[in-house]
Amino acid sequence: MSELNSKIPDGPLTEKWANYKEHAKLVNPANKRKIEIIVVGTGLAGASAAATLAELGYKVKAYCFQDSPRRAHSIAAQGGINAAKNYKNDGDSVFRLFYDTIKGGDFRAREANVYRLADVSRNIIDQCVAQGVPFAREYGGLLDNRSFGGAQVSRTFYARGQTGQQLLLGAYQALERQIGLGNVTMYSRHEMVELVTIDGKARGIIARDLITGKLERHFGHAVLLCTGGYGNVFYLSTNAMGSNVTASWKAYKKGAYFANPCYTQIHPTCIPVTGDYQSKLTLMSESLRNDGRVWVPKTKEDSEAIRKGTKKAEDIKEDDRDYYLERKYPSFGNLCPRDIASRAAKEVCDEGRGIVPSGFGVFLDFAAAIKRLGVDTVKARYGELFPMYQNITNEDPLKTPMKIYPAVHYTMGGTWVDYELMTTVQGLYCLGEANFSDHGANRLGASALMQGLADGYFVIPSTISNYLSPEIFTKPIPTDHPAFVEAENAVKERSEKLMSIQGKRTVDDFHKQLGKIMWEYCGMARTAEGLTKARDLIRELRKEFWSDVKIPGLLNDFNSEFDKAGRVADFIELGELMVVDALHRNESCGGHFRVEYQDQGEAKRDDANFAYAAAWEFKGVDTDPVLHKEELKFENVELQVRSYK
């Protein structure tokens, strides 16, 4: 296996991307028609990549497990998309956006990638507006911006609370246009279940038709994974039910290193878990913390009374409330960053001061804001969010405080990629949330949409030609090639094995148990002891899964339980790798908090020993993975300690 080469271009930070593009190899239009590219996933990264590559003349095949490419979970992003346009004249610049992103990521991202991201952010807004994305506008007809966490400027573009939806529909429409023109073949209700490599290069995939259950072989000169994050390893998360790690995991097992799996983002403001039946957690936008005050009662007795229903929030006097974020972080208060706010909520609940029956919930109170601004202003400010909360919980946040608790939201870790977004497998690329590259150990709000579209619209079209240039001599490889046959047979064998178990426990049963292990030991606070225990528990769970899972129905049929089973099997293996990664990283940074490494409750980074990306190489399910380090060099920013006190 080759050593990690991030292929960062030479030259000053501000000129690397321009230099790269000027010197990258090209494929002429006549040859593009002969080259086939596989794009797996049709969220922001996948749809934008598929559309753009097709516009350039490549023959594209796109895949999604949903019934339509428009359903990908990018659609659920609410808040907005960052871009260094400086339309507000408030001092924003490409460098500032780059700096905020590096610092927000707790200095664990690659400088060159992040700078490029900040640079192309401006083109994204231009492109989306041209597509007819209805961004919010001011009365003069120009684009409006708002501010978001981790920045002192207003650089967030938005379309009400549906920014992800509108950006995705823009990319989806561009993709559908190419489908209509015959440049993209779309495979909806298809799931990638294996990567095919020939002579060390990615040459195709095995896909399962989710309607018939039939396995299909697809060739591509290159393969792009745009398959999103792996937050569902926790079972409960803000991800869609179908979001999964399977495509990335198959690639990992075929030689694509997986980087920083332990970097997961737990979002502080979600609706708390209410019961075992619960299938997902719903996010309440971060913006609520602008006016909401977070608190729990000062005493365990009051908290218990609230849990039992003998007291209500209104019965707790002002002096008996602990506005713990304001108390602990006086300068940032309720607006401290996501990782800090989440850990603080866990801490008070662990002390027995949680306010929902399960014990895991805190209040987010708008009473002070209503008193200060009036009901109408508060209502207008958070228009869609209050009714959404009320619909789910049957409580009116204008009358009684919201109840919230942190939930898994985003995964910064993912498949390792170099500057060209190529993985450690030649010709295999990874874009968007699925890769590890731009957010370090913590992602700032409104940056996920930016990265997905940057990768798809502007980065991959330039970098992929550099690889494909000599590939014009490779004729499409027939799918009866032994590598395809072997890959399909491996899938078949595994599928039949899964179906033959016919044990006693359902797939969800196992998934829930995995989620509980991950949440308890690899969630908001991690210890060496807990992680060691978790690894054993996950290994046991894996054995039990492969001997006692019960999957109904037939293999060659529409069988959602079988689809889930395959995904959960991969999540179990990923869970173990996350634990291994979290255990090896003897420091706290961003979303990774190791209890042993703290400074009075604050994360304590160890730049001397851990300023690297940890890329893991698969060596077998029962064998320890091998660690490869990509040293992170900070030549343009100064490493600092983040403090919010």
Place this chain on the structure above:
Amino acid sequence: MKFNLKVWRQKNAKADGRLVDYTIDNINVDMSFLEMVDVLNDELIRKGEDPIAFDHDCREGICGMCSMYIDGRAHGPHHAATTCQLYMRTFKDGDTIYVEPFKAKAFPIIKDLAVDRSAFDRIIAAGGFVSVNTGQAQDANSLPVEKEAAEKAMDAAACIGCGACVAACPNSAAMLFVSAKISQLAMLPQGGPERKNRAIKMVEQMDAEGFGNCTNIGACEAECPKEIKLTNIARMNREYLAATIIDE
């Protein structure tokens, strides 16, 4: 809570379907409708039966994948909400609930409650876009858009493409869906150059897919989870008329 369910079961596109009775007990009022179906499916799997197939993904009312016809209404009795945002507290203990797929000629049933809505994708592919390749765009602020027009475009753009409008319509018309996209792009200057062609192409594809016509019943608007307005259909008719009459 306890419920009697009558659920449409159909093995595949070609098989005959029928309503099958199930009873389900110990349902929590705070469960979503889909979580109730999860519980039922869990029971079926444990009994060795085939679980009910249904489409769903985000479970927060935005992806548009869930699609159940509950007690004779697309997405059920809760106004302006998708199936995944329907909660069991909406029902009374002991209720009998009918659960069927979205039914329309252009939405063939795949299995049980899952239907094929790819016709919507093909309508978008026919013209529901602005033809601008990546990299061709000018600066985003070089073309101001009147705020009111931008807001109206956003109202129309809120459509999630779930197909409730088709399921609710006695004519199985897709006009609310098609008109929402035509309206959004007609109200923005970016959509201007292709305005006529778009209206013609999308309407042609809509007809080719086998959707019905609008007779101003308004069931689509009443059942739309995103409250897309009927006025979009009027705008679409105007766009189409202008495109066909003024041509030449």
